[in-house]
Amino acid sequence: MGSLPATSLADWLRTASDEALATLLHARRDLATPPPADSTVLATRAGTPGSIARACEPLDTVTLAVLESLLVAGADAEPVPAGAVAELVGVDQAAARAALDTLRSRALVWGDDDALSVPPGAREVFGPFPAGLGAPGRDLAGADVPALLAELDPDERALLDKLAAGPPIGRTRDASDVADIPNSPDTDAPSPVRRLLACGLLLRRDDQTVELPREVGLALRGGHAFPPAVRREPPLPTHPHQQSTVDAAAAGEAMEFLRRTESLLRMWSAQPPPVLKSGGLGVREVRRLAKELEVTEDHAVLLVELAAGAGLVADSQETSPEWVPTTLTDSWLASAPAQRWVTLARAWLDLPRLPGLAGARDPRDKPLAPLADDLRRPLAPAGRRRVLRALADLDPGTGVRGVEELVAVLAWRAPRRGGRLRDDVVRWTMAEGAALGAVALGAASSATRALLADDRPGAVEAMIDALPAPVDHVLVQADLTVVAPGPLEPGLAAEVAAVADVESAGHATVYRVTETSVRRALDGGRTADELHELFRTRSATPVPQSLSYLIDDVARRHGRLRGGAAGSFLRCDDEVLLAEVLANPAAAELDLRRIAPTVLVSPYPLAEVLDGLRAAGFAPAAEGPDGQVVDLRPSGRRIPPRARSRARPVVAGQRPIGEEQLAAVLTHLRAGDRAARARRGATARLPAGGGPDTSATLALLSEATREQREVWIGFVDAHGTASQRxxxxxxxxxGVLESTDNERYPLHRITSAALVED
Structure with a gap:
């Protein structure tokens, strides 16, 4: 930030340029809220342990190693040269200088290269043993530590090697009563600990604790505070692919995810699962869903979490609450596949929850349930996007070979970000992205790259290009199966689903036509001729006679009985058939009675009467007021969508500071510094009497206005914060003082004023 000598962080900040301060406030957003009164306040904030910890989160391992090395060298107490730091870390001067520049830009280090300082609060952030090294040894100054280590026996060396790996503290009963042990390596001590204490290669902290001196730890580590792995980023093995290959593989998984989401919504429309008393979805419901959809339980959890995150399902919030699809479900189902996928993918990117936590145990040893508040993590979107951006930063089509290698690289790039779930978030993101079709072959798809750039139209276009083109035909087989050789056109898919049941799904979906499925199509208002026309015009293979016979046979029996609401009624031109119905035991259960030679009525709802007759072997059809066949199948429950908040994809959950706000903060800060300098230099001249006389203050301000003189004022803002300008x-x-910097100060908030002498 600067190279002028400074005795404190506040002094250094005062000498910094506006550009350097802007860089600092961009990097450490917490320092700007509320605007600091002057550089002293800014330095105080920047030196608090909490702010330092946040500032360290995006730093890579080698930069943090430089900062820790400064603490090892005692830069929080006295300035130290940069050369000593580079030697401790084991990097060259160029690498050390780059790390120091980063630390200076965040006010974690200040001063010239020959006199570097760090805030004392940094020691609280990194703990009492930075770099895992202990305090300097009292008796090792000028000693040849490597020579002393070479004389140790294997037991003593093994003990020191263990402490050298960190932390440098060990618990032992041999640390007590050592005052009588001469400080000589020739002492016949009864244990390795006592002999090492006698040599000065261990320090005694209390009766049960020993500490490895810093000089010994460094010697055992080869003269450096950190192992070689710290100094450079781990390699990330990759596989080159064509981006089109990645997109095609991702699109295949995306189609499967969409199909399973549709199945989930239809299942919950017909039979919504209950909401647990503690919130969330029960284990049995997750297992049932996984079995029905033929997926793992983890995959089932991801499906329900994204359905809820996209607003497609919600808690009904009734007396007995259930998870019910919302009205958004119908519009989602009516959308094109690419649009449906983008809706789910955006919900995943911005989901402030971690589905991977489902099934883990909470502090009370209770499992965490999907859709429960326990899975909420506001920083989840930032962690998810960080992983995907690492993939997007690779060349298009390039994929990582293994997830663990990516875990290691991201851990090196920001070891202090993400907490205890840091590495798990990487693994979960890769697994969830692969299931959703956002990641394939270890690489980000083109649609995912567009979403990361907040380009929704581009993501839709990329997914349209990647998805296989919809087919307009099916293949009808002699065993009454219908094969869809790809994703069907929406209209054709609806027609086939109405007359056939899915037997197996995948890139080629297999449907089966049965008597029940044909009757379902006829119940929906389709005629036998329409079904024959469907298969004749849309099948690329000859329609087998067995299918034609099945349709005609079901149609011949279908609708001979007609039902209406009375409760309900049945009518039939065939009086013999009505007599057969009345003779059946089902007639008594349904309270059917004849009201005309061709009409029966029942007090029960029509749907219940028709189901009862079908169970008895009849094939009735429902009739509307116009005499046409109607479909009484329930369409599923719907509830209004719940309002949901989306987490902003910003690191650490903070919005970046705007340019106008930044300019206002800098103006505020510089004015405070000028006021502080005026007070320290005794350049302010109070009006006669020197007291808080309002009339005297107004007279002084008026005089300054006429003569265009600078005035030192003290005032209290709307938040009750006192400052000077x-x-x-x-x-x-x-009632207002207006200044040349376009600021307005209410006179009733000005507590004091004085002219600034030239």
Whole structure:
């Protein structure tokens, strides 16, 4: 940030340029809220342990190693040269300088290269043993530590090697009563600990604790505070692919995910699962869903979490609450596949929850349930996007060979970000992205790259290009199966689903036509001729006679009985058939009675009467007021969508500071510094009497306005925060002081004023 000598962080910040301060406030957003009164306040905030910890989160391992090495060298107490730091870390001067520049830009280090300092609060952030090294040894100054280590026996060396790996503290009963042990390596001590204490290669902290001196730890580590792995980013093995290959593989998984989401919504429309008393979805419901959809339980959890995250399902919030599809479900189902996928993918990117936590145990040893509040993690979107951006930063089509290698690389790039779930979030993101079709072959798809750039139209276009083109035909087989050789056109898919049941799904979906499925199509208002026309015009293979016979046979029996609401009625031109119905035991259960030679009525709902007759072997059809066949199948429950909040994809959950706000903060800060300098230099001249006389203050401000003199003022803002400013008044009136910097100060908030001497 600067190279001028400074005795404190506040002094250094005062000498910094506006550009350097802007860089600092962009990097450490917490320092700007509320605007600091002056550089002293800014330095105080920047030196708090909490702010330092946040500032360290995006730093890579080698930069953090440089900061820890400064603490090892005692830069929080006295300035140290940069050369000593580079030697401790084991990097060259160029690498050390780059790390120091990063630390200076965040005010974690200040001063010239020959006199570097760090805030004392940094020691609290990194703990009492930075780099895992202990305190300097009292008796090792000028000693040849490597020579002393070479004389140790294997037991002693093994003990020191263990402590050298960190932390440098060990618990032992041999640390007590050592005052009588001469400080000589020739002492016949009864244990390795006592002999090492006698040599000065261990320090005694209390009766049960020993500490490895810093000089010994460094010697055992080869003269450096950190192992070689810290100094450079781990390699990330990759596989090159064509981006089109990645997109095609991702599109295949995306189609499967969409199909299973549709199945989930239809299942919950017909039979919504209950909401647990503690919130969330029960284990049995997850297992049932996984079995029905033929997926793992983890995959089932991801499906329900994204359905809820996209607003497609919600808690009904009734007396006995259930998870019910919302009205958004119908519009989602009516959308094109690419649009449906983008809706789910965006919900996943911005989901402030971690589905991977489902099934883990909470502090009370209870499993965490899907859709429960326990899975909420506001920083989840930032962690998810960080993983995907690492993939997107690779060349198009390039995929990582293994997830664990990516875990290691991201851990090196930001070891202090993500907490205890840091590495798990990487694994979960890769697994969830592969299931959703956002990641394939270890690479980000083109649609995912567009979403990361917040380009929704581009993501839709990329997914349209990747998805196989919809087919307009099917293949009808002699065994009454219908094969869809790819995704069907929406209209054709609806027609086939109406007359056939899915037997197996995948890139080629297999449907089966049965008597029940044909009757379902006829119940929906389709005629036998329409079904024959469907298969004749849309089948690329000859329609087998067995299918034609099945349709005609079901149609011949279908609808001979007609039902209506009375409760309900049945009518039939065939009086013999009505007599057969009345003779059946089902007639008594349904309270059917004849009201005309061709009409029966029942007090029960029509749907219940028709189901009862079908169970008895009849094939009735429902009739509307116009005499046409109607479909009484329930369409499923719907509830209004719940309002949901989306987490902003910003690191650490903070919005970046805007340019206008930044300019206002810098103006505020510089004015405070000028006011502080005026007070320290005794350049302020109070009006006669020197007291808080309102009339005297107004007279002084008026004089300054006429003469265009600078004025030192103290005032209290709307939040009750007191600060000082140096201003040049341009107008005093209407209860407001206006200054040349376009600021307005209410006169009733000005607590003091003084002219600044030239």
């Amino acid at each position: 140096i201003v040049t008044p341009v107008r005093v009136g209407g």
